[in-house]
Amino acid sequence: MSVIVVSDLRKQYDQKVVVDGLSFAVEEGEIFGILGPNGAGKTTTVECIAGLRKPDGGSISVHGLDPQRDAKKLHHILGMQLQQSEMPDKLKVAEALELYASFYENPADWRELMADVGLKDKADSAYNKLSGGQKQRLSIALALVGSPKVAILDELTTGLDPAARRDTWELIEHVRDRGITVLLVTHFMEEAERLCDRLALIDGGKIVALDTPAGLVSQVDTEQKVRFRPASALDDTLLTALPEVSSVERHGQQVVVTGTGNLVHAVTSVLAQHQIVAMDLRAEQASLDDAFIALTGRRFDHSAQ
Structure with missing residues (x-):
């Protein structure tokens, strides 16, 4: 069953087209990845799905809801962790979760959620005292505190060291195990291969391929x-x-x-x-890097991320 359906999505800023006719569907219970280099249109796409930006064309449905017309209803079934998210320095972990829980009619037990993401011993720690990995764990908890059916996680592990990144990957897998459909935006090939059931490879605002990670690799070379x-x-x-x-x-x-x-x-x-x-x-x-080169004719520029 498709819980997110995007059809011919278009968005431009001034005269620059950043999303150019994207169409894809996300199935219930999967981790669906949107993979591409900096400026490919990934974040704009998920912000349109979340109702944070108004598309210039096309249609979006999330569990049958239109993100623009049904914004209030969507708020209760969709959780989102933004690429750039900061909180007041002195706000404590427990305070942040309790505050966010108050925004929802039927929130998750925020104390239980805090323990699930490994922050129980940081309940009284201020935001500015958390490590990068702990801040990302808090971001995930805040995205889940409303008991959503869909979670959008945007560039979740950027800036984390390898150990914190792998810990975060395990946490994302646990999110899926809770029955939540995950839409994951990333530019890390290893992350996409590890986590995603299917991937939309985006370049220049267009989908250049959509398949499982193994399927994308097999399009390149079976040798x-x-x-x-x-x-x-x-x-x-x-x-x-x-x-x-x-x-x-x-x-x-x-x-x-x-x-x-x-x-x-x-x-x-x-x-x-x-x-x-x-x-x-x-x-x-062959790797996803090889697939990207074969499908776009250029190298994936990790240095730009």
Whole structure:
């Protein structure tokens, strides 16, 4: 069942078109990702879905509600964490959650929610004393305190260190486990691959591809590489005879096997049969970065984020 339906969405500022005819649907209970570089139109798209911006054209439905016409009703079923969100420095975690809960008719238990996001011991901490990861956890809690059916999370892990980012990913998965549909805006390829059931890849205000992460990658190249150092003598013909293998190359002590299908299993099985240990074995295949390059003709500029 589609809970968000976007049809031919258009938005421009002055003479610049930032969203150019986007159409997609988000299914109930999934994490749907909107992935693209800076300036692609991602944030404008979700702000239109949340009713924060008025589209210039097209239509949007969220659980049957129009974000502009039914703004008050939408407020009670949609929670949103904005890309740029700050709170008063001295506002305490518990105070913020209690305040936001008061905005809703049937809010979640904010004390329970505070514990769920790992902030119970920070209840009396001021906002300006929280770490970046703790602020993001609070942002998620505030987006969920109204017991929404849909949560929009916009560039949630920007600026976080790797450990805090992975903690936040686990938290997002828990959000989905609560039965909440998640619309996730990101420019992190690894984040999209880890979390999203499906992805809309956006560039220049247009959707250039929409599929599962694996589906997007498969559009690029099904070829894989396996690299390893054989611990003992290896006859290359053992590998070239495999139907999955297209080529075998040597780079010093390293063997590079290129092929398709279940290449890793095929290579490791034949090595095991001949009692050859594969040292430093590494499997490589196309990534979302590769998909973006193939589909747009240019590199994904992470430095601009």
